[in-house]
Amino acid sequence: MRRRLRTAVLATAVSAALLGASAPPAPLGIGDPLYPYLGNPGYDVTSYDLSLTYPGDNTTPLRAVTTIDARTTEPLERVNLDFTHGTVDSVTVDGRPASFTTVGEDLVVTPRTPLPARHRMRITVRHTSDPRDVKGREGGWVRTEDGLALANQADAAHTVFPCNDHPADKALFTFRITVPQGYTAVANGLPVGTTRSGATRTWTYRTRHPMATELAQVSIGRSAVLHRPGPHGLPLRDVVPAEDRTALEPWLAKTPGQIAWMESKVGRYPFETYGLIAAAAQTGFELETQTISLFEEHLFTNPDYPAWYVESVMVHELAHQWFGDSVTPRTWSDLWLNEGHATWYEALYAEEKAHRPLEERMKAAYGASDLWRRDGGPPARPKPSAPGKKVGIFRPNVYDGAALVLYALRQEIGRPAFERLERAWVREHRDANAGTADFVRLASTIAGRDLSGFFHDWLYGATTPPMPGHPDWKPTPADQPATTAGHTGSTERTLRP
Structure with missing residues (x-):
C-alpha cells in the first residue's frame, strides 16, 4: 500500500491559497x-511519462x-507543479489546452473547468530542459565529458x-529518450525497446516500482x-x-557479491x-538513483583511494536501494533513516571484508557527535x-551521526533484535513512505518495550546521550572548534547523499 502525506499536505500555511478562486x-x-515549498497539495501523482x-x-x-497522470484529493481550480529553469510552450489538462504561468519555482496551471475531488487527470507539458549552468542551481543535469546524467537530490x-x-509522492516512471546515432541512453528501470528514425x-525505459x-x-x-x-x-x-x-570491469564485477552480502543482512533486493553509472x-x-546509482568515474580510477574504501562507497549507494529508495522518507527531516543506514552498512561491510573495526569508527563518531549536533x-x-x-x-550529523544512533540502538536492544528490526523495516514499508515515528514504533514492538525515550534523546537531543555498554566514551566538548573532532572514516568526501 502506498502511503501519502495527507494531513501535513492540507494543514500547512503554504497551501492556504489552494482553493481561493480570487487569489x-x-x-x-x-x-x-526543511523545504516548505517543495511538493504541492491537492493531488497524488500515479505516473510520469517523460x-x-x-x-x-x-x-x-x-x-x-512531460505527461503526468494524477488523482485529485481536493477540488482544484488550479494545479501547481514544481518547475524552473525551462521554457514552457504549452499545457493541456485532460487533452484540452490550459492556461499557465510561472510563480517562483512553480508552474501554475489553470484548466478550462475546475477539477473535482477524486478526479483522474492527465497534464501534458511541452517544455525545454536546460543542461546549461545556471547561477545558484545545485543539482539537476550533470554535464559529463560525452553527455549528461542526473543528480536531483534533494x-x-x-x-x-x-x-x-x-x-x-512516489510514482511510476516511463522515459523516452531520443539521441543522435552513436549515443546511448539509459534510465531507471528496465528497457522496453528502441526505435530508429533517420x-x-x-530508448524507452519503465520502472516497475x-x-x-x-x-x-x-x-x-x-x-x-x-x-x-x-x-x-x-x-x-x-x-x-x-x-x-x-579498466572498470574489476570494480563492476564486485556488485553481485555486494548485493548477496546486503541480502544476507536485510533480505531480498x-x-x-x-547497476552503476561511471x-x-x-x-x-555519488548518488543512489533508483535501480542505477551514479558514481564519478574518478572514484574507481584514482589510485589514492584504497580498495576497501571504494568498495564501501559502492555498498553505501547499494544499501540506499533498500533505505531511501524502496523505503522512502516521509519528510526531508527523516533523512537520517536514509543516510544513517547506508553509512551503517558501508561501515559494517568495511569491518567484515576489510577488517576496519566498526567500533573504532563509532567511537570516533561519538567523540564528534556533540559538535555535529551543534553545527547541523x-x-x-x-x-x-x-x-x-x-x-x-547533507552534513556529518545525518551520516556517521545517524549511524551512531543505530549503533546505540543495537547496544540497547541487542544484536538479534536489531537485525530483526532491519529486516522488518524494509519488508513492511517496501515501495512506501515511512518516517521516524514509524521506525520508533517498529523498534519498540520488536524490542518488546517502549523505546520512545531512548530515541528522543538520541535523535533530538542537543547533546549526545551516554553510549550503552561504553561508559568510557566521551564526546568532544561542544565549545571547541568542529575541526577537533577528527576524521571518523566517513565517505563524506565522496558521498552525496
Whole structure:
C-alpha cells in the first residue's frame, strides 16, 4: 500500500491559497520542515511519462514532453507543479489546452473547468530542459565529458521536468529518450525497446516500482552498457564510457557479491534491476538513483583511494536501494533513516571484508557527535540549509551521526533484535513512505518495550546521550572548534547523499 502525506499536505500555511478562486497564482508546498515549498497539495501523482530529445551537445536545451497522470484529493481550480529553469510552450489538462504561468519555482496551471475531488487527470507539458549552468542551481543535469546524467537530490528534479517534487509522492516512471546515432541512453528501470528514425534513436525505459522524483536518472553518452547476472537471476547493467570498460570491469564485477552480502543482512533486493553509472565528470559525490546509482568515474580510477574504501562507497549507494529508495522518507527531516543506514552498512561491510573495526569508527563518531549536533542539528532535526545551499542538509550529523544512533540502538536492544528490526523495516514499508515515528514504533514492538525515550534523546537531543555498554566514551566538548573532532572514516568526501 502506498502511503501519502495527507494531513501535513492540507494543514500547512503554504497551501492556504489552494482553493481561493480570487487569489492570484502563488507558489505552494506541502510544508516540509526543511523545504516548505517543495511538493504541492491537492493531488497524488500515479505516473510520469517523460520524453527527452538530446541535440548532441550540452549547450542547447533538450526538447521535452512531460505527461503526468494524477488523482485529485481536493477540488482544484488550479494545479501547481514544481518547475524552473525551462521554457514552457504549452499545457493541456485532460487533452484540452490550459492556461499557465510561472510563480517562483512553480508552474501554475489553470484548466478550462475546475477539477473535482477524486478526479483522474492527465497534464501534458511541452517544455525545454536546460543542461546549461545556471547561477545558484545545485543539482539537476550533470554535464559529463560525452553527455549528461542526473543528480536531483534533494530538490532539483523540478529543474529538469515539471513534477510534484517531494519524496512523499512516489510514482511510476516511463522515459523516452531520443539521441543522435552513436549515443546511448539509459534510465531507471528496465528497457522496453528502441526505435530508429533517420539519424536518431529513441530508448524507452519503465520502472516497475514507484519512485521519488529525486531518484530519477537519465544517462546520455557515448557509453557501453555491460550486462551480468546478479543473485537469483537479477539482471545487472552498468553504464561506462566505452573506452574505459576494461579498466572498470574489476570494480563492476564486485556488485553481485555486494548485493548477496546486503541480502544476507536485510533480505531480498527490492527492485527489478541494479547497476552503476561511471560518469566522466567531477562531481565530488555519488548518488543512489533508483535501480542505477551514479558514481564519478574518478572514484574507481584514482589510485589514492584504497580498495576497501571504494568498495564501501559502492555498498553505501547499494544499501540506499533498500533505505531511501524502496523505503522512502516521509519528510526531508527523516533523512537520517536514509543516510544513517547506508553509512551503517558501508561501515559494517568495511569491518567484515576489510577488517576496519566498526567500533573504532563509532567511537570516533561519538567523540564528534556533540559538535555535529551543534553545527547541523541533531540527526532527526537537521538545521535548514543556508540560503543558496540547498544540499546543505547533507552534513556529518545525518551520516556517521545517524549511524551512531543505530549503533546505540543495537547496544540497547541487542544484536538479534536489531537485525530483526532491519529486516522488518524494509519488508513492511517496501515501495512506501515511512518516517521516524514509524521506525520508533517498529523498534519498540520488536524490542518488546517502549523505546520512545531512548530515541528522543538520541535523535533530538542537543547533546549526545551516554553510549550503552561504553561508559568510557566521551564526546568532544561542544565549545571547541568542529575541526577537533577528527576524521571518523566517513565517505563524506565522496558521498552525496
